[in-house]
Amino acid sequence: MYPCDFNFDEKDKLIYELGNYIANVKEDTWFDNLNGVSELAKKMMETRKHIDFPLVYRLIKLSLVLPVAMESVEKSFSSMKHLKTELSNRMGDGFLNDACICYVEREFLQQVSIENVMQRFQKMKARREQL
Template identity: 75%
Template sequence: MREILGITNKLCEALQKKDQDIVNACQLIRSTKAQLLDYRLEGFDSLLKDVTTFCDKYEIEVVKMEDEYVDPKNRRKKTNITNRHHYVVNNFNTVLDMQIQDYERRFNEVTTNLLMLMNCLSPCNSFSAFNKQNLLDLAGMYPYDFNIDEKDKLKYELGHYIYNMKDDTPFANLNGVGDLAKRMVETRKHIDYPLVYRLMKLSLVLPVATASVERSFSSMKHVKTDLRNRMGDGYMNDSCICFVERDLFQQVSVEDVMQRFQKMKSRRQQL
């Protein structure tokens, strides 16, 4: 389990970042899958060597891999398999297959392609990742948000959009799609390019619906503990917001909080 968690830890940390680059996340997904597959095919011998070294160091008896496996629940019954077969097939491969299947379910080819297509909206390096055909394919993955006429208009709108964005100084040196969407609203470009802006909003929903939600559920474990398991939904929601967005709340002074509560209603004593 230490080896498996070591392989998957990098991807888990990356998905928890709010400003994670999409291309980097896709590359980490592919490399994590590949390493798990390699470990499944070639990792048991190295694991057995480490276990044997550990057992020799602390004088623990090691079973011989070539001997017949004995079921501890029914020692009299013949198993007709070796210890190596039991530990490789029934334990090692089973655990890794569960991990690999879970990654395939969560990060299938469609999801990975969607993430790669989303990256074409990135404004980094003067919109170097822009690709009109990929963005049209991305719009095709949202049939309920773009009808046939809008998809046809989007093709021409993207041409005007990229031409103007590259020459517009306010859109230089942006760090992500989120910053790009904010700048479009500030400059009222979202009115000139409504279909492109709609595509941006759809793209921004996906990270919020994955990593942000996972972070929120992880935060609930810290807020609603065994000692506070009867917490109401309203209080838990407020506490979770404070915990998840603690970077923002650290900028709020204690004095401002006290004044806020003081003005909510009349109190006998001044806070």
């Protein structure tokens, strides 16, 4: 999933480092009864194995970020499916981007008062009428 995060040499080293890491951790009782990747990352920091196995630790960190990144992408495509209909098919990229942000962050935007939005819009430039 992250081909740019490891160069060619690191990919080769990762295979050997991962084998050594697995053998090392199997012998270490500190790593018994861990529940999940996040606990594994914490335990690596506590035992300072992140220094001895930096490529494995980077791989673990990337695996912790992956679900968040995937959810964000899925949420964005889902919002585009709702916004980009046949009626709004000619919408420009900038407007579509703004609409997607508003759709994805709708829980946050519900906390913004309409009066604040109107005041900010009114201050942008002179209007014919007050809102």
